[in-house]
Amino acid sequence: MLKYVDTDIVFQELPDEVTLAVNLSGCPCRCPGCHSKHLWEDGGRPFDEAAVEQMLSQHGDEISCISIMGGDAEPHEVNLIAASLRKHHPNLHIAWWSGRTLLSSDVNPDNFDYIKLGPYLRHLGPLRSPTTNQRLYHVEGGKLRDITSYFQRRSLTSA
Numbered sequence: 001m002l003k004y005v006d007t008d009i010v011f012q013e014l015p016d017e018v019t020l021a022v023n024l025s026g027c028p029c030r031c032p033g034c035h036s037k038h039l040w041e042d043g044g045r046p047f048d049e050a051a052v053e054q055m056l057s058q059h060g061d062e063i064s065c066i067s068i069m070g071g072d073a074e075p076h077e078v079n080l081i082a083a084s085l086r087k088h089h090p091n092l093h094i095a096w097w098s099g100r101t102l103l104s105s106d107v108n109p110d111n112f113d114y115i116k117l118g119p120y121l122r123h124l125g126p127l128r129s130p131t132t133n134q135r136l137y138h139v140e141g142g143k144l145r146d147i148t149s150y151f152q153r154r155s156l157t158s159a
């Protein structure tokens with residue numbers, strides 16, 4: 001079962017989106033240099049359709065996107081939640097933050113608008129670093145278009 005530790009409304013993780021980020025626990029990725037080791041443990045509250053609806057009843061008017069941060073131990077469950085969101089909230093954008101290098105075959109890209117792939121490697125840096133190994137994709141007609149350069153352009157602009 002997917003579980004979440006906390007949520008946050010963020011403005012910089014995705015282009016032109018106000019995003020409700022849901023931080024899931026039980027991360028199996030074990031990235032060297034992990035910035036969120038508290039998410040390795042299996043704790044928190046169930047992240048299921050009821051929890052999502054509760055979150056949206058609280059924050060639905062404030063956000064344009066919901067991002068599922070983690071869930072790599074159960075990608076099929078992440079996919080089910082995203083499919084339900086797609087069905088019941090067609091105007092809401094949906095993102096998944098995966099620490100894996102490759103997209104799980106249990107996931108239908110069409111259930112998402114954005115997918116971030118790649119473990120966090122401290123020496124290469126996060127998405128805004130020009131040397132990052134991580135990739136952010138926009139899903140267009142079931143295909144993944146790499147939009148990682150958006151972050152590097154913005155980083156240069158704000159430097």
Ligand code: SF4
Binds near residue numbers: 027028040098
């Ligand atoms: S994906 Fe990597 S950086 Fe993120 S919580 Fe898991 S181990 Fe840490």
